[in-house]
Amino acid sequence: MHVARFTRSPGAPVELGVVTPEGVAPFGGTLAALLGLEVDEIRRRCDAALAAVPGDRRLEIGSCTFLPPVEARMEVWAAGVTYERSRDERMRESAAAASVYDEVYAADRPEIFFKSVPWRVVCDGGPIGVRSDSAVDVPEPELALVVGASGQVVGYTVCNDVSSRSIEGENPLYLPQAKIYAGSCALAALIRPAWEIADPYALGIAISIEREGTRVYEAEGSTSQLHRRLDDLVSWLGREIAFPDGVVLSTGTSLVPDLPFSLRPGDVVRIDVDEVGKLESRVVDARELMAERDSSRSASAPSARGSGNRSTASKA
Ligand code: DO4
Ligand code: MG
Numbered sequence: 361m362h363v364a365r366f367t368r369s370p371g372a373p374v375e376l377g378v379v380t381p382e383g384v385a386p387f388g389g390t391l392a393a394l395l396g397l398e399v400d401e402i403r404r405r406c407d408a409a410l411a412a413v414p415g416d417r418r419l420e421i422g423s424c425t426f427l428p429p430v431e432a433r434m435e436v437w438a439a440g441v442t443y444e445r446s447r448d449e450r451m452r453e454s455a456a457a458a459s460v461y462d463e464v465y466a467a468d469r470p471e472i473f474f475k476s477v478p479w480r481v482v483c484d485g486g487p488i489g490v491r492s493d494s495a496v497d498v499p500e501p502e503l504a505l506v507v508g509a510s511g512q513v514v515g516y517t518v519c520n521d522v523s524s525r526s527i528e529g530e531n532p533l534y535l536p537q538a539k540i541y542a543g544s545c546a547l548a549a550l551i552r553p554a555w556e557i558a559d560p561y562a563l564g565i566a567i568s569i570e571r572e573g574t575r576v577y578e579a580e581g582s583t584s585q586l587h588r589r590l591d592d593l594v595s596w597l598g599r600e601i602a603f604p605d606g607v608v609l610s611t612g613t614s615l616v617p618d619l620p621f622s623l624r625p626g627d628v629v630r631i632d633v634d635e636v637g638k639l640e641s642r643v644v645d646a647r648e649l650m651a652e653r654d655s656s657r658s659a660s661a662p663s664a665r666g667s668g669n670r671s672t673a674s675k676a
Contacts, residue, residue: 362550363406363515365391365427374427378409379550383418385409392432395508395606402514403555426549429506429517430478433605436545437597438521440471442588442612449616453529460532470588472597473535475521476545484639489543489646494524496622500613501567501631503583505590506551507607511598513590516557518548518631518639519610542649547608548639557635560590564634567615571627581614
């Protein structure tokens with residue numbers, strides 16, 4: 361099963377539901393309120409929703425528009441340099457400051473950075489951006505943790521921590537500009553509950569990038585290569601800062617295309633995390649997303665094209 365935010369039609373109220381292959385069983389409340397509960401209670405509510413709406417009465421998956429798994433006061437944060445491959449590639453791209461990556465890889469305190477507010481997050485099928493002032497832009501396929509207000513990992517989703525390698529490589533202090541811009545944070549809409557994942561350190565992660573019908577990059581990794589413990593990352597994130605509506609913490613990437621590979625507008629990026637889910641995104645010029653946001657702001661409701669953060673294609 362998965363848990364997801366969704367609407368039954370454009371403009372309809374946002375609901376929360378349990379998604380199974382038979383369809384969606386809606387249940388009341390919001391994701392933020394759900395993440396205020398302990399995991400055992402969340403599990404009880406999911407089971408109750410499934411019992412209350414038998415398979416043949418569930419909403420058809422194709423009739424629902426799924427939304428990013430973040431809302432209200434939630435935030436998206438991300439850990440970096442949590443895999444050896446990431447450390448090595450950062451050192452390569454950042455010749456002048458290579459040692460900071462080596463040091464942070466070995467340090468007790470992990471690198472954790474702010475990634476996105478909810479409204480900027482795009483989900484399945486939505487556009488991700490490449491910056492016009494960056495020569496090398498890459499997707500970063502990552503396992504993301506959905507963490508409750510109490511600090512418990514409630515579930516898992518898929519994150520694409522889209523990044524500019526050239527800006528990050530120029531100077532580590534440019535990290536926020538390398539990491540936060542229009543279309544730089546994509547999350548799969550569906551959350552796989554924590555109690556359904558037997559071993560989060562044994563999940564395969566795969567990525568492919570298609571350009572004009574040709575596969576130009578593909579790679580596979582596994583969370584078994586993670587250099588940190590997930591609960592340790594969560595505990596560092598939660599030091600001296602509270603997340604009363606929950607938080608998404610992406611856990612870093614092990615899949616980095618060799619330099620000078622860069623995403624281009626028109627590319628299609630597909631990420632698959634075993635047992636957790638899939639995330640497909642199309643690449644656009646980030647400035648296009650800004651223009652769409654500007655035009656949707658002047659309209660009374662965001663246009664279907666301009667909203668860019670909805671998915672009807674997700675499957676449980
Ligand atoms: O310091 C750079 C960030 C690295 C990152 O995002 C990752 O390893 O996933
Ligand atoms: Mg990353």
